Amino acid sequence: MVRNWVSEIRKSLFWSCAALTAAAGVSRAQAPLPVGAPAAPAAAPAAPQGDLRAQVEAQQKKIEELENLIRSGQLQPAGAVADPSDPNAPPKPLTDADVKKIVEGYLKEHPGAGVPSGVSTGVSVGKGFYIRSTPDPKWDNWDDQSPIPFELRIRGRVQLDYYDYNPTDSLNHLTGYYKTATGGNSLAKTNVLTSPTFSQEEVKRLRLIWEGTVFDPNLRYHFEIDGNTRGLTAAAGGGVPGGNGIDNSGGVPGVPDGTSAATVDHAVRLFSAYVAYDFHPCGFEKGCGEDCPDGYYRYTPTVTGIAGKLKPMIAFEEYMSSANEQFVEYGMSNWFFDADDDNLLMGAGTQIKAMDDRLYIQALVTNGNESQFANLQMDDLPGFNVGGWYDFGGTWNDARKRWDLYGDSISDIDYSCNPVLRVGGAANIVPMDRKTEYDIDELSRIRTASAAPGGTSLIGLLGGGGLGAIGTTGASAYSLDAVDSYTFEAYWAAKFHGFSIYNGYWARDLDNFRGVRQATGLGTSAYPGNGLNNPILYTVNTSPTATMAALFPSNKALIDYGAQLQAGYFILPKKLEVCGRISVITGDSGDIYGNGLAGAKTETIVDGTGSHTVLVIPGAFSHNHTSEEYAAGVNYYFYRQLVKWQTDVSWYNGGNPAAGGQSPAGFIPGVDGWMLRTQIQLAF
Numbered sequence: 233m234v235r236n237w238v239s240e241i242r243k244s245l246f247w248s249c250a251a252l253t254a255a256a257g258v259s260r261a262q263a264p265l266p267v268g269a270p271a272a273p274a275a276a277p278a279a280p281q282g283d284l285r286a287q288v289e290a291q292q293k294k295i296e297e298l299e300n301l302i303r304s305g306q307l308q309p310a311g312a313v314a315d316p317s318d319p320n321a322p323p324k325p326l327t328d329a330d331v332k333k334i335v336e337g338y339l340k341e342h343p344g345a346g347v348p349s350g351v352s353t354g355v356s357v358g359k360g361f362y363i364r365s366t367p368d369p370k371w372d373n374w375d376d377q378s379p380i381p382f383e384l385r386i387r388g389r390v391q392l393d394y395y396d397y398n399p400t401d402s403l404n405h406l407t408g409y410y411k412t413a414t415g416g417n418s419l420a421k422t423n424v425l426t427s428p429t430f431s432q433e434e435v436k437r438l439r440l441i442w443e444g445t446v447f448d449p450n451l452r453y454h455f456e457i458d459g460n461t462r463g464l465t466a467a468a469g470g471g472v473p474g475g476n477g478i479d480n481s482g483g484v485p486g487v488p489d490g491t492s493a494a495t496v497d498h499a500v501r502l503f504s505a506y507v508a509y510d511f512h513p514c515g516f517e518k519g520c521g522e523d524c525p526d527g528y529y530r531y532t533p534t535v536t537g538i539a540g541k542l543k544p545m546i547a548f549e550e551y552m553s554s555a556n557e558q559f560v561e562y563g564m565s566n567w568f569f570d571a572d573d574d575n576l577l578m579g580a581g582t583q584i585k586a587m588d589d590r591l592y593i594q595a596l597v598t599n600g601n602e603s604q605f606a607n608l609q610m611d612d613l614p615g616f617n618v619g620g621w622y623d624f625g626g627t628w629n630d631a632r633k634r635w636d637l638y639g640d641s642i643s644d645i646d647y648s649c650n651p652v653l654r655v656g657g658a659a660n661i662v663p664m665d666r667k668t669e670y671d672i673d674e675l676s677r678i679r680t681a682s683a684a685p686g687g688t689s690l691i692g693l694l695g696g697g698g699l700g701a702i703g704t705t706g707a708s709a710y711s712l713d714a715v716d717s718y719t720f721e722a723y724w725a726a727k728f729h730g731f732s733i734y735n736g737y738w739a740r741d742l743d744n745f746r747g748v749r750q751a752t753g754l755g756t757s758a759y760p761g762n763g764l765n766n767p768i769l770y771t772v773n774t775s776p777t778a779t780m781a782a783l784f785p786s787n788k789a790l791i792d793y794g795a796q797l798q799a800g801y802f803i804l805p806k807k808l809e810v811c812g813r814i815s816v817i818t819g820d821s822g823d824i825y826g827n828g829l830a831g832a833k834t835e836t837i838v839d840g841t842g843s844h845t846v847l848v849i850p851g852a853f854s855h856n857h858t859s860e861e862y863a864a865g866v867n868y869y870f871y872r873q874l875v876k877w878q879t880d881v882s883w884y885n886g887g888n889p890a891a892g893g894q895s896p897a898g899f900i901p902g903v904d905g906w907m908l909r910t911q912i913q914l915a916f
Contacts, residue, residue: 352380358874360387360441360916383444389555389915391437395898397430399905405682405857405887406693406822406902407773417776426685427903435461436896436911437554439503450510454540458503462895464604501604504576506540508583533586541578544571545594545619545658548723548736549642549796554896556641556873558732558800559880560909563815564861565794567893568679569719569738571617571660574896577602579617588635593620600662601674601717603892609673611665619658619721626652642734642798644727645872647805651728660719667691668713668748678717678742679889679901680822681792682857687891687901688822690715690742694784697771710769710781710837714746730802730809738794742821745786767837769846772824782824782847783835790853792819800867808868811880815861817889826851859886879910 351365362385402410402422409417411424438459445452512532545551547566554562554574562574571577579596599607600615623637627649638654639646664674678690696711723736747766768784800811826849837844865880883906884899891901899907 355916356385358872360385360443362386362444381445381447381449383449384442385444387439387441387443387916389437389439389913390435391554391911391913392433393436393560393898393909393911394433395430395907395909397898397900397905397907399425399427399429399900399903401426401685401887401904403887403904404684404902405859406680406684406688406824408825409773409776417773419776427900430898430900435459439555448509450512452508452510454504454506454508454542456502456504457500459500464501502541504541504543506538506542508536508538511535511537531588533584536583536585537581538583539580541576542596543576544579544596544598544617544660546571546617546660546719546721547738548621548656548658548721548725549734550574551619552641555913555915556643557878558642558734558798558809558811558867559813559863559865560878560911561897562893563796563798563813563863564859564884564888564890564893564897564899565736565738565796565815565817567890567897568681568792568817569721569740569794570892571598571602571719573603573677573892575602575604577617584620587622590623590626590635590637591620592622594618600664601677603673603677605673609671611667611670611674613663613665615663616661617658619656621654621656624653624655625650638725638727641873642725642732643800643809643811643867644730644732644802645806645809645869647730647802648727649729651726653724653726655724657720657722659721660717662717662719663744664714664716666714666746666749675712675715677892678715679891681817681819681889682822682859682887683889683891683902684887685900685902687889687894689891690821693822693824694768694770696748696769697781709748710767711748712745712768712784713748713765714744715742716744717742730805731800733799734797736794736796740792740794740819742790742792745784747786767846770824772829772847772849774829774847780847781844782832782849782852785852788853790819790821792817792821793856794818798863806869806872809866811865811867813861813863813865813882815863816858818856818858820853820856822857822889823853823855825849826854857886859888860884861888873913874915875913877910877912879908881909882907 351363353361353363355361362383364380364384365382402424404411404417404426407417410420410422411426412418412422413424439456440459441454441456443452443454443456512534543551547562547570549557549562549566550570562570567573577598579598581594581596584593585591595618596616598615598617599610600613602610621638626635626637629636636646636648636652638652662674667675672691675691676689680688680690680693682688691712694712696708718741720739721736723734725734726732745768747768749765765786768786769781770784771779772782774780794815794817796813796815798811798813800809802809829847829849832847832849834845835848837846861882861884863880863882865878867876867878869876882899884904887902887904888899889901890897890899893899894901898909899905
């Protein structure tokens with residue numbers, strides 16, 4: 233009882249001192265005296281809410297009265313006696329130092345208790361530092377039932393990495409020829425590696441985030457910048473609608489816009505910026521709907537309107553965030569089929585959470601294929617990105633009055649007490665306009681399977697190669713001008729008692745191939761030029777020393793497939809995890825030889841400069857080529873996903889075509905080898 237009495241006295245002293253030091257207008261409620269303590273003199277009558285002067289005067293009088301009681305010995309904390317050996321000894325009056333010590337002790341036991349009630353600050357684990365305020369605060373308590381409308385949260389994350397990639401490959405997986413010591417081609421296997429070893433320490437990602445709400449707790453904003461030591465590649469030129477974009481490259485004939493011009497180290501860029509508004513159907517507002525019976529809880533779905541630079545829904549592993557990865561980096565298939573190279577993209581649309589938050593849907597209208605592209609380097613056709621998931625199972629959380637479902641990561645870091653299963657899918661629809669009218673950038677994001685060392689883009693492969701300059705038209709007259717891309721994803725993922733498994737599948741359809749439009753009738757007997765779409769040519773090696781132009785069968789579609797299977801298990805729950813992954817890409821987009829050169833025939837292109845012979849290879853772009861990734865890793869989580877140390881080792885076979893992941897993932901596209909990665913992440 234004595235301890236309770238002392239605690240109450242400390243509270244009274246603290247609030248009195250806080251009122252004195254915040255005499256600019258802070259108002260606190262009077263703290264009650266403990267049971268059995270002498271009654272304090274009556275305080276001055278409470279002043280009206282808006283009369284700050286009266287409040288301060290009342291608080292000052294209360295402080296003086298309590299101090300007199302303490303100093304006179306009428307109020308004493310436990311142990312404040314003249315002679316500790318004599319319990320009946322008269323109390324020892326407290327000095328100023330004693331009072332100060334009591335207040336300091338209370339503050340240590342209750343950190344932040346003196347913060348004015350008009351503005352609150354603090355930190356929320358996983359959500360960063362925050363500042364919250366009522367509109368034009370008067371240091372009053374926020375007595376509304378809704379959240380505080382003005383909020384700023386400051387978050388950050390850094391990933392510090394070491395990568396070591398060791399090539400074991402002398403084969404060009406696109407052409408089928410081996411590299412020689414002189415840089416040529418060989419049909420016989422050699423020991424000359426196609427690429428050197430990569431070994432670097434780096435700041436892979438540094439993210440600074442400002443997010444919160446303004447004016448209305450449902451009106452949200454998110455601003456994020458990204459920095460790293462991997463560098464950013466600058467692109468030359470810039471498409472101009474109505475102009476001949478393919479020649480707007482600083483006066484270099486035949487070099488398309490978007491050609492790499494420079495690489496900037498220690499780059500900082502805008503990574504994300506969006507505004508969103510959350511709409512809540514009946515059940516959210518106070519007094520809306522009937523009271524819930526016992527055993528039930530009130531739930532309302534959320535429908536969000538959102539616009540800005542944000543994350544698309546392909547692929548699932550990437551959508552779960554690079555902060556919550558189970559491995560040091562995403563898998564090979566994720567990089568090949570994703571919509572944005574993890575650089576986010578512009579979009580406007582909706583997000584929906586419903587059915588106890590088990591159902592999630594996102595639908596966006598986008599600018600199309602995007603990967604750090606400036607707006608002037610993209611075409612005029614929109615893209616469409618849509619996806620969602622549904623969670624089965626889960627564990628009821630009585631404290632939150634909500635279900636604990638799949639969560640924010642593939643790892644079962646929260647140790648699911650009951651099984652939970654997520655099933656979902658997504659689609660990314662990207663029709664593309666002609667590069668000769670706009671730019672090459674959107675086409676440059678499409679990669680081929682398999683790939684040459686460094687990776688192969690579709691526009692690089694179908695660039696009209698082999699003919700060189702033909703009069704005034706050049707090889708660019710026979711290059712790919714436009715194509716439409718359709719990517720689809722389906723996946724399932726489950727967790728239970730520290731075990732996790734994820735299995736994803738992709739399919740990409742490249743269709744509606746169009747060659748460059750010309751006014752004159754370029755073409756062959758099989759593919760005559762009609763003033764709309766010229767033939768599309770690509771280069772093939774007909775021998776180790778000879779090349780020739782081959783005709784692309786533009787009347788067919790190219791289909792590529794991917795799959796990824798990964799699993800993890802916590803040896804020490806919530807702390808130590810081991811994991812493994814298999815990732816596969818197979819497709820015909822890089823099948824330049826088809827059934828082989830033995831059955832190839834020749835065709836003749838006739839244009840204003842003369843006749844030119846090209847190959848027609850039977851079965852070209854109809855055979856699948858396969859690439860594989862195998863990985864194993866170990867993770868230690870110090871503070872959930874916020875502070876963790878991850879290490880993995882991976883092996884690549886078949887000419888990994890995922891050029892979009894070259895920089896952050898550390899592998900060398902198109903080059904077989906093995907890689908060691910280790911990463912420390914700190915986030916708040």
